[in-house]
Amino acid sequence: EIVMTQSPGTLSVSPGERATLSCRASQSVSTNLAWYQQKPGQAPRLLIHGASTRATGIPARFSGSGSGTEFTLTIGSLQSGDFAVYYCQQYNNWPFVFGQGTKVEVK
Amino acid sequence: EVQLLESGGGLLQPGGSLRLSCAASGFTFSNYAMNWARQAPGKGLEWVSAISGRIESTYYADSVRGRFTISRDDSKSTVYLQMNSLRAEDTAVYYCAKGPFAMVTAMDSWGQGTLVTVSS
Numbered sequence: 001e002i003v004m005t006q007s008p009g010t011l012s013v014s015p016g017e018r019a020t021l022s023c024r025a026s027q028s029v030s031t032n033l034a035w036y037q038q039k040p041g042q043a044p045r046l047l048i049h050g051a052s053t054r055a056t057g058i059p060a061r062f063s064g065s066g067s068g069t070e071f072t073l074t075i076g077s078l079q080s081g082d083f084a085v086y087y088c089q090q091y092n093n094w095p096f097v098f099g100q101g102t103k104v105e106v107k
Numbered sequence: 108e109v110q111l112l113e114s115g116g117g118l119l120q121p122g123g124s125l126r127l128s129c130a131a132s133g134f135t136f137s138n139y140a141m142n143w144a145r146q147a148p149g150k151g152l153e154w155v156s157a158i159s160g161r162i163e164s165t166y167y168a169d170s171v172r173g174r175f176t177i178s179r180d181d182s183k184s185t186v187y188l189q190m191n192s193l194r195a196e197d198t199a200v201y202y203c204a205k206g207p208f209a210m211v212t213a214m215d216s217w218g219q220g221t222l223v224t225v226s227s
Binding site for chain 1: 144151152153154157166167168169202204207211212213214215216217218219220
């Protein structure tokens, strides 16, 4: 089973600043990687699939990059609604697994 | 607008069985893969099971394989998760999620979830 490791566990950022989240796979997943945002009490929301393709309706300040084993989610100019937990998920090999999440909190 | 409405959650004892349902609307259900994912209280997300569109191939996490069965009824736009031999560690909010394609990949729309509690 592929292991997905996200870092950092918690990221403290001031509104208006940029946030950079990392996700590492224990073996190559090509570009078969998605990023999700989850706010307290809500279902997750797909942000990015194919490592870098924004899902429908996702603002341009969210961008994804990477391939193979190293991936990055960048949130430019954080807004109040962006403070949440972010998960990566690989869908290259069964079983599909999520990372443990990165919490983005207000600094 | 895509809508996914889960139902069937509840409180039950270890060893029991439960069937979750997810009624979908707002898209051509048969053309898309469907998934179940779960989240234990205060924990992260865990993908549980998926079923592709059209061909209806099924996939399971190791933690549920042999105990859970996913199925779909395209005539009712509904996906099901039959859960048997339930354990305390199956306690979680269970989410139904749609994929963007017939083959199973990411999950682009999610329901609000249904809570399953397994406790004696």
